[in-house]
Amino acid sequence: MTTPMMSRAEAAALVRTARSRQGVTWAAIAEEVGAPLVWTTSALLGQHPMDATRAKKACAVLGLGDEVVEALQQQPYRGIDPALLQDPTIYRFHEALMVYGPALKELIHEEFGDGIMSAIAFNVDIARKEMPEGDRVVVTFDGKFLDYKW
Incomplete structure (x- = not known):
């Protein structure tokens, strides 16, 4: 009998719990995985598929099992729960x-x-930009321009 695969949401919840309990930073995981910080964090929260090597490295850092490795490799349904739009940072x-x-x-x-x-x-x-009146958050979006071709 085939056991159902863990969902990406369940895997993300385990990742967040393990990271928090172990005091591991997202940056440390990204460094171990060998991928950009924001991409790695997004992938571990369920928004990008990871290849097997990266998924195994991330799970090794967090002490998570093969069922999480498997879930992290699945193609996601991208987007977030509309309720999360109420979070002040996301809003x-x-x-x-x-x-x-x-x-x-x-x-x-x-x-x-x-x-x-x-x-x-x-x-x-x-990135953090230190300023005397209070630190600033610098977010850089770097996207390829795609022209409309008819």
Whole structure:
């Protein structure tokens, strides 16, 4: 009899629990996995499939078993639970794009022409910028421009 595979959501919950209980940082996991920090964190939270090597390395760091390794390799259904949009951090990103999205669209079209920034051929990074009046969060979206071709 075949046992059902663990869901990506269940695997993500185990990853978060193990990471928290062991005091392992996302950065330490990403370093061990050999992949960018934001991508690794997103993959371990269920938004990207990991190859077997990376999944095994991440699970070894966290002391998680083969069922989690298997789940982390599955193709995800991307997106988040709409209830998570109420989280203040996630909502602020939404708010920033609601306010600045139309301006960014205009500026992209002015600079590049008719097209979009890819979220597939895409990198994202986060950094701390220390400032006397309080540290700043720097988020960089780096997406390939894709022109509309007819």
